[in-house]
Amino acid sequence: MVEISLSFAVVGEPQAGSGVKIDDGAKVWELKEAIADKLPKRIKCAAVDLQLFLAKTSKKEPKEEEEAKSDGREEWLTQLDARQGVSGTSGYKLLLNTDEVLRDVGLRSGGLGEVGPAERAAGKGPVHILVEVPGSCAWKLADAKCPLLAFDPKSPIIRIPKAYAEGSGLYVGEDGVVLYLRKDVQEEWTALWKSVVQSYATLWIVGPPGTGKSCAAFAFACSLRRVGGGEQWKVVWIHCSKRSRLLSCILFSGDDEKRTCTFKRSLLEDVLKSLNDYTVVFIDGYVKDRDERKVMWPCRQWRKKEKERRRIVVVSSMVSMGKDWRPDLYRDIPSIAPSSLESSVVIASAPESNTMQEEQLFTMFSWTLEDYQEALKNDELFEHVKNN
Known part of the structure; x- marks a missing residue:
């Protein structure tokens, strides 16, 4: 297993993002727990009730979207995009199976859109996960x-x-x-x-x-x-x-x-x-x-x-x-x-x-x-x- 650094943003809350370090062999439910532990004051629900989305999508026109997915031309959301606010999760893949391994869902070393210091400073660093937090209680x-x-x-x-x-x-x-x-x-x-x-x-x-x-x-x-x-x-x-x-x-x-x-x-x-x-x-x-x-x-x-x-x-x-x-x-x-x-x-x-x-x-x-x-x-x- 390889330790990877993942950046995440909270849907609807531009200032609530952060990052976690986790093994690429960990499972989705373990990532949920790591994110919940990172923001204890903001995330008050159980970690299991969080919804995680892969923050990677095509920026092409709708008719070209499937083609972009098939040849790997999807792009990670950027830090700048996240700071401007993400209002919804349309077009992003929901990580529904919490027992899936992170590297099997596309979160692996070498494929995380890593950028240099200058690009990161300009807000072009990648966001890997969108987090949707339920209301006070997800009945x-x-x-x-x-x-x-x-x-x-x-x-x-x-x-x-x-x-x-x-x-x-x-x-x-x-x-x-x-x-x-x-x-x-x-x-x-x-x-x-x-x-x-x-x-x-x-x-x-x-x-x-x-x-x-x-x-x-x-x-x-x-x-x-x-x-x-x-x-x-x-x-x-x-x-x-x-x-x-x-x-x-x-x-x-x-x-x-x-x-x-x-x-x-x-x-x-x-x-x-x-x-x-x-x-x-x-x-x-x-x-x-x-x-x-x-x-x-x-x-x-x-x-x-x-x-x-x-x-x-x-x-x-x-x-x-x-x-x-x-x-x-x-x-x-x-x-x-x-x-x-x-x-x-x-x-x-x-x-x-x-x-x-x-x-x-x-x-x-x-x-x-x-x-x-x-x-x-x-x-x-x-x-x-x-x-x-």
Whole structure:
């Protein structure tokens, strides 16, 4: 492999260009990451969402363009052209296959339009890559339809299809996510119903890892009815990964639409601003030391502007949450707030009083021996555990 120097320009932003050094045996996705790392303040989306174009095109008349391509007379965009601004990507080749090797797409030593110092000083040096940066979040519409999920109240097994759960941060098998409806799951759903559906309290769901609290919360998110009653609700699931700087996000909207997106934590405020007022946000995998400033703070600021229509659920494995819980600091809100938001989960629970605190805490406890014994009596669950 040979190290090459590539110059790039950002479409629509004449001053945002720069250069990177990379091996010609690297792949397109590695070039995306190198470019994103070079401009961290400008490129806030995930590197995978960048679109890269080979900044080489024919400057002939349209009828001669194919002939120019065939005999290698295409020319690189110049630095001077880039400084004057590139408004679009028409005529430039999109590097669509991110697993392609750079030298195989035309980015190889000796073929990069190298010029001497004088020509470079005159702005005639080449630009090799045009970078198109998406908006605040490049939402991708899923192919599968994802209407609200309705669960059989008589079945102890909750199934979330793979199409719903992909991108959630949960473990997703070939048969989706399977959840045993133990007593603690039902109690978590009741807490969600009271806080998110009947009222607008921020609900904190905490407990040890592996208890099923995230799966239960995601199942409830999938059960929320987004349309009807004159209000158009959106349901947003944000997974905070401990292995990545990026947030993985799912947006359920309309009758059956699902969209996915990944973005840096620093971009969350912009993503929240793009949502309408009728939105429920689930934050999964929250860790205070890592996420309080970049995740929780923008969520609180977003909610503060329209509390009844902007609702938040936080799922966390923090064992210290109990120490931070200060119910004496939280004000009271109505336990029932007028809203068309509904869930297909059947909850038979009346409010204990006319008011509740603005922040609520639910603790999911670990499985007991009795839970395991009861669950494994179910053949369907036993087969799922055995196969996964």
